[in-house]
Amino acid sequence: xxxSPLHVVxxxxxxxxxxxxHLETVLLGHQSRIEAWLRGEWLKTPAPFYASVDLRxxxxxxxxxxxxxxxxxxNNLNRAFLPLCIQATQSAIERTCxxxxxxxxxxxxxxxxxxxxESLATLREIIAKAGFEVRIGSxxxxxxxxxxxxxxxxxxxxxxxxxxxxxxxxxxxxxxCLILLNNDLAGGRPPVLEDLDQPIVPPPWxxxxxxxxxxxxxHYRAVAREFAELLDIDPWLIDPVFRNCGEIDFxxxxxxxxxxxxxxxxxxxxxxxxxAYGIDREPFVVVKADAGTYGMAIMTVKSPAEVRRLxxxxxxxxxxxxxxxxxxxxxxxxxxxxxxxxxxxxAPAEGAVAEPVVYLIDxxxxxxxxxxxxxxxxxxxLNAPGMHFQPLAFAETCINPxxxxxxxxxxxxxxxYGVIAxxxxxxxxxxxxxxx
Amino acid sequence: xxxSPLHVVxxxxxxxxxxxxHLETVLLGHQSRIEAWLRGEWLKTPAPFYASVDLRxxxxxxxxxxxxxxxxxxNNLNRAFLPLCIQATQSAIERTCxxxxxxxxxxxxxxxxxxxxESLATLREIIAKAGFEVRIGSxxxxxxxxxxxxxxxxxxxxxxxxxxxxxxxxxxxxxxCLILLNNDLAGGRPPVLEDLDQPIVPPPWxxxxxxxxxxxxxHYRAVAREFAELLDIDPWLIDPVFRNCGEIDFxxxxxxxxxxxxxxxxxxxxxxxxxAYGIDREPFVVVKADAGTYGMAIMTVKSPAEVRRLxxxxxxxxxxxxxxxxxxxxxxxxxxxxxxxxxxxxAPAEGAVAEPVVYLIDxxxxxxxxxxxxxxxxxxxLNAPGMHFQPLAFAETCINPxxxxxxxxxxxxxxxYGVIAxxxxxxxxxxxxxxx
Numbered sequence: 126x127x128x129s130p131l132h133v134v135x136x137x138x139x140x141x142x143x144x145x146x147h148l149e150t151v152l153l154g155h156q157s158r159i160e161a162w163l164r165g166e167w168l169k170t171p172a173p174f175y176a177s178v179d180l181r182x183x184x185x186x187x188x189x190x191x192x193x194x195x196x197x198x199x200n201n202l203n204r205a206f207l208p209l210c211i212q213a214t215q216s217a218i219e220r221t222c223x224x225x226x227x228x229x230x231x232x233x234x235x236x237x238x239x240x241x242x243e244s245l246a247t248l249r250e251i252i253a254k255a256g257f258e259v260r261i262g263s264x265x266x267x268x269x270x271x272x273x274x275x276x277x278x279x280x281x282x283x284x285x286x287x288x289x290x291x292x293x294x295x296x297x298x299x300x301x302c303l304i305l306l307n308n309d310l311a312g313g314r315p316p317v318l319e320d321l322d323q324p325i326v327p328p329p330w331x332x333x334x335x336x337x338x339x340x341x342x343x344h345y346r347a348v349a350r351e352f353a354e355l356l357d358i359d360p361w362l363i364d365p366v367f368r369n370c371g372e373i374d375f376x377x378x379x380x381x382x383x384x385x386x387x388x389x390x391x392x393x394x395x396x397x398x399x400x401a402y403g404i405d406r407e408p409f410v411v412v413k414a415d416a417g418t419y420g421m422a423i424m425t426v427k428s429p430a431e432v433r434r435l436x437x438x439x440x441x442x443x444x445x446x447x448x449x450x451x452x453x454x455x456x457x458x459x460x461x462x463x464x465x466x467x468x469x470x471x472a473p474a475e476g477a478v479a480e481p482v483v484y485l486i487d488x489x490x491x492x493x494x495x496x497x498x499x500x501x502x503x504x505x506x507l508n509a510p511g512m513h514f515q516p517l518a519f520a521e522t523c524i525n526p527x528x529x530x531x532x533x534x535x536x537x538x539x540x541x542y543g544v545i546a547x548x549x550x551x552x553x554x555x556x557x558x559x560x561x
Numbered sequence: 562x563x564x565s566p567l568h569v570v571x572x573x574x575x576x577x578x579x580x581x582x583h584l585e586t587v588l589l590g591h592q593s594r595i596e597a598w599l600r601g602e603w604l605k606t607p608a609p610f611y612a613s614v615d616l617r618x619x620x621x622x623x624x625x626x627x628x629x630x631x632x633x634x635x636n637n638l639n640r641a642f643l644p645l646c647i648q649a650t651q652s653a654i655e656r657t658c659x660x661x662x663x664x665x666x667x668x669x670x671x672x673x674x675x676x677x678x679e680s681l682a683t684l685r686e687i688i689a690k691a692g693f694e695v696r697i698g699s700x701x702x703x704x705x706x707x708x709x710x711x712x713x714x715x716x717x718x719x720x721x722x723x724x725x726x727x728x729x730x731x732x733x734x735x736x737x738c739l740i741l742l743n744n745d746l747a748g749g750r751p752p753v754l755e756d757l758d759q760p761i762v763p764p765p766w767x768x769x770x771x772x773x774x775x776x777x778x779x780h781y782r783a784v785a786r787e788f789a790e791l792l793d794i795d796p797w798l799i800d801p802v803f804r805n806c807g808e809i810d811f812x813x814x815x816x817x818x819x820x821x822x823x824x825x826x827x828x829x830x831x832x833x834x835x836x837a838y839g840i841d842r843e844p845f846v847v848v849k850a851d852a853g854t855y856g857m858a859i860m861t862v863k864s865p866a867e868v869r870r871l872x873x874x875x876x877x878x879x880x881x882x883x884x885x886x887x888x889x890x891x892x893x894x895x896x897x898x899x900x901x902x903x904x905x906x907x908a909p910a911e912g913a914v915a916e917p918v919v920y921l922i923d924x925x926x927x928x929x930x931x932x933x934x935x936x937x938x939x940x941x942x943l944n945a946p947g948m949h950f951q952p953l954a955f956a957e958t959c960i961n962p963x964x965x966x967x968x969x970x971x972x973x974x975x976x977x978y979g980v981i982a983x984x985x986x987x988x989x990x991x992x993x994x995x996x997x
Contacts, residue, residue: 160692161662164655208958209644212925216652219600226597254961256596489648522644525690 148187148363149532149541151356156526156540162355163488163547170554172488174217174305174326178546180481181365181461185404187541188365188461189549190411192341194331195309197233199251200243200278201516202484202492207251209522210484210491214255217487218303228257229287229294229301231318233308234265236284239277246280248307262287262296264308264315271297292322310334311417311450330560333417338456339369344559345552352548363545366394367458369415374453375435375444384412385429387457392428395459406462414446415454422446425460465495483523483546490523490543584623584798585968585977591792592962592976598791599924599983606990608924610653610741610762614982616917617801617897621840623977624801624897625985626847628777630767631745633669635687636679636714637952638920638928643687645927645958646920650691653923654739664693665723665730665737667754669744670701672720675713682716684743698723698732700744700751707733728758746770747853747886766996769853774892775805780995781988788984799981802830803894805851810889811871811880820848821865823893828864831895842898850882851890858882861896901931919959919982926959926979 152159177196178189202210218228230249235241245261252259263272263284271285285296293300294317304318304325310332318329330336346364353360368387373380388410395408407427414422422443426432435443446452465479479495496514520535523543527536588595613632614625638646654664666685671677681697688695699708699720707721721732729736730753740754740761746768754765766772782800789796804823809816824846831844843863850858858879862868871879882888901915915931932950956971959979963972 157662157689157692157694160651164659164692167655168659205641206644208642208961209648211960212645212648215596215600215925219603223600223604226593253593256593256600258593489651524647525644 146533148358149537151358152541152544153526153528153532153537155356158355159352159544162352163551166551167488167554170551170558172485172550172554173331173557175484175486176546176550176553178483178485178549180483180542180545181463182465182481182542183462184464185402186362186461187545188363189345189545190365190458190461191338192345192549192553193309194327194336194553195233195307196484197241197244197307198482198494198516199247199484200240201482201494201518202247203494203518203520206492206522207247207254209489210251210486211254213486213489213491214251216489218252218255218257226256226258227299227301228252228259228303228305229262229296229299230259230305231262231264231287231308232284234263236265236272236274242274242282243276243278243280245307246276246278246282249282250280252305258299260285260296260299260301262294262301262304264317287317289317292320294318294321294323306332308332309417311446328557328561331557336417336556337369337415337454338413338417339367339415339454341552341556342367342456342458344555345549348548348552348555361398363548365459365461366391367456369457370455371415372453373455375440378440380455381433384432384455384457388412388426388432389429391457391459409460411458411460412443413456413458414443414452415456416450416452417446422452479517481519481542483542485546485550488547488550490546493519493523493539493542493546495519582969584794585973587792587794588977588980589962589964589968589973594791595788595980598788599987602987603924603990606987606994608921608986608990609767609993611920611922612986612989614919614921614985616919616978616981617899618901618917618978619898620900621838622798622897623981624799625781625981626801626894626897627774628781628985628989629745630763630772630989631669631743632920633677633680633743634918634930634952635683635920636676637918637930637954638683639930639954639956642928642958643683643690645925646687646922647690649922649925649927650687652925654688654691654693662692662694663735663737664688664695664739664741665698665732665735666695666741667698667700667723667744668720670699672701672708672710678710678718679712679714679716681743682712682714682718685718686716688741694735696721696732696735696737698730698737698740700753723753725753728756730754730757730759742768744768745853747882764993764997767993772853772992773805773851773890774849774853775803775851775890777988777992778803778892778894780991781985784984784988784991797834799984801895801897802827803892805893806891807851808889809891811876814876816891817869820868820891820893824848824862824868825865827893827895845896847894847896848879849892849894850879850888851892852886852888853882858888915953917955917978919978921982921986924983924986926982929955929959929975929978929982931955 173194175196177193177198179191181188181190232245233241249259261282261284265284268286271283273281273283275281287294287296302323304323306325306327310329314329314332314334318325349360349364368391370380370383370387391410392408399406399408409425409427412424412426424443444452463478463480479497481493481495483493484491495517497517498514519539521539523539525536526540530537609630611632613629613634615627617624617626668681669677685695697718697720701720704722707719709717709719711717723730723732738759740759742761742763746765750765750768750770754761785796785800804827806816806819806823827846828844835842835844845861845863848860848862860879880888899914899916915933917929917931919929920927931953933953934950955975957975959975961972962976966973
C-alpha cells in the first residue's frame, strides 16, 4: 500500500512550548517505565473495544478533551496503517469473543452523512480483514429490507434490518456471535439490543443515554495524577480541570448560579497555573452537555458574566443536543488552547488550527488525524456544528518514536499523543469496570 | 516513515500456475473460515514467540521448507511495517511475561557477520519501542567486558557479558525479568542458561541441539491435513512430502541404503502427483541434516543413484553442520520448485529466482522479504553456503488482501504466504506443546 507523502506537517507556532517540549522529553525518556505501567493497568482494567480521543495541544499543555467510545472517522486514517488496525482488531476480538466468526456491526442511522458511511465502510473492511464475516445491522426506523448505499470512494455499504429471535439478533441468514456497536445511542437505548445472549461491545450502557463526561473526567483526573506521580510531573500539564452542574435548564435559566460560580472558580484555578508557568494568555472555559455531543450544545466563555448574558438563541443552542435530547447536566472544562497550525507547503499558516484525534483499538494506538480548520481560532471548539474540517492523516504511527530526532519531531510528538490518548482510554476502561 | 516504492515485484513466470491460482482463490474466498480456525488453534496451542518461515512457490504448489524459531533477518523487513512488529511484540511479551520491563536479548555469537548484527539491532529496536528496556547478553566465549560494535547502518550494538547470580542471569546493573533467545543453540545448550528462575523464550530445548526438522514436518503434515480438510483441497498442494533416516555416517557410508530407498520412494510419490496434476517437471529431493542448518549439509538429488555416487568432497560437506556438529540424522524432503522470479523494471528476469521468507511474532504475520538470487536455478537451495542473496522487502503486509484485485495480485499472494506461514507456525507451536 502507498503511504501518502505528507511532508506538510503541523507545527507548534508559539513561544509557549517550553513545558510541552519538557513533557515530550519526559515521555520519551521514560518510555519503558510508561509502557510497563500501562501494561499493568490493562491487566487490572481491560481497554474498551475501541475509542477516539480528541486532544488539544497548547504548547504548554497537552490534554484530552473528549473520549469517544463509538468512534467514526476511520476513513480519515492513513491507509498505510490499516494493517495496525487489522492486527489490533484481531487482538481485541480474539479476547472479547474468541470463537466468533460472525460480527454484526450496528452503526449510527445517519444515512445521508457520507463521511460517516465512508468511516463505516472502512471499519467494516478492518473487521473483515481481521478474519471475520461482517454484516451491518441497522437501527434505522422503518427499514424492512436491505438498503445498499453507494459511496464516493467507490465502495458501498449494505444496511440490513435487524431481526430479533428470542434473546438473539440477526440479519437475513446471518446469526452473529458478536455485536459491535458503532452507535453512541444518544437517542436512547433501543429495546432490540436489551437482554441479548450475544455479547455486545462496547456495552450499550456506555452510550450517551447513560454516560456522563464528568464521570469520565473524574476517572481521567485520577489516572493523570497516578501517571504524573510516576513521572514526577505536574498533572495539570496533561489534565484539563473541570467542574459540573446538574439540574440545569438553559431556557428557564435554572442553575445559572451554579454555572457562573463554577466558571469563576475554574478561571481562577487556571489563572493561578498560567501565572505559575508564566503563560501570558487569557484563561477560558468550555461549557458543554455532560452527556454526549456532536459538537452541539457547546460554548466558550471567559467570564461568569458571559454565562448570565446568554441571549435566547445561545440558550436554545445549549438546551438540546443530538437527536433533540434536553440538556440538564453540564460540564465546565478548562479550555485548552490549540497552537498547532498547518499550512500548505509546511509553512505555519495564519490561523489554520489543527486538533489531533487519536484512534485506539483494544489498548493499541492505531493511528490518528488532525482536524484542520482555517476559519476558527485557537480557543474555539473544532468539532462544532457546521464545521468543515479537513482531515489530515498522521503521516506516522504513534508507536515508533525516533530517539535520534528532537523531542518535538513528528514521530516523537505522535508518541506523546499516543501516551496521553491511552491515559484517556484507561479512564474509559475504569468507567466500564465501575459500571460492570 | 517512508515506504519504499517497490514497484518491482516478483512474478510467477510459469505456465504451471493453475493449481496455485486455484489455491490463492480458495484462501481468499475462505478468509473468515481460515482465520476463525486459526484463532481456535492458537487458543489450544499458543504460538512461539517468533519465527521466520521459508516458503517455496512452485506455481502449482506453495509450501514451507524451513521454520526458524530464532529468526534473524529483521533488518530485511520493510521499515514501514516496523509498527506491526512493535504491536505484535507488545502482544507477545504482555502474555509471556506481563510485568516484565527488562528484557535480555541473547544473540548468536557471530560478531563478524554484520548482516546478523544489523538484524540484532533491528530486533533490539522493536523490543525497545514495544516499551521494554533491552540489553544484549552475549554468550561469546571469553567476553569479559562490554564490546560495542558499530554497524554500517550507523547504529551500534553493545554486547555485554552474561553473569550468573544463583538461579538468575544478568548483565552489569541490569537484572532482566525475561530472557529472549535469538540463538539457535546449534553448538549445544550453554550451562549458563540452565535452571533459571527467569523465563526464557523460546525455551532452549527448541534450539537445534534438541530439535529435529522431521518432528516439525510430522506436525506440519498433520496441520496441513486438517487445514486441507477444512477447505476441501489436496493437502499435497501445501505440504512437501518427506522421509527421514537416522544412524547416518556420510564419511563411512553408513545408512546409504536408507537414503537411497527413501529417495526412490519420495521421487515415486511426487512423480505420481505430478502426473495427476499434469506437471511436466522432473521431481527432485532435498537431503538435509535433520537438526539445523545455516544452509550447510544440504544437497539436491534426482535419483537414488546420485546418493550412492557422492564423492569425498560432497560427503564431507554433508557430514557436518554449523559449528562442526556431526550429521547423523537426515531429512529427505520433496523438492519444491521456485518459479517466482524478479527482474529490474518489473520484467520477469531470466533466472533471477526469488524465495519468500515470512516473519511472525506471536501469531501475527509481521512482514517478509524475498531472497533473490541470480546465479541459482529454480530447484536449488537458496539458503546455501556462499549464497549472496539480495533481500527484497515485501512491499505490502500479509494481512491486507484486496478483493478487488486478482487472486495472484501482490496483496493477495502475500495473504496466501501469511496463511501457509502460519500453518508452519502452528506446527512449531505443537512441537513446543508436545515437549513442554
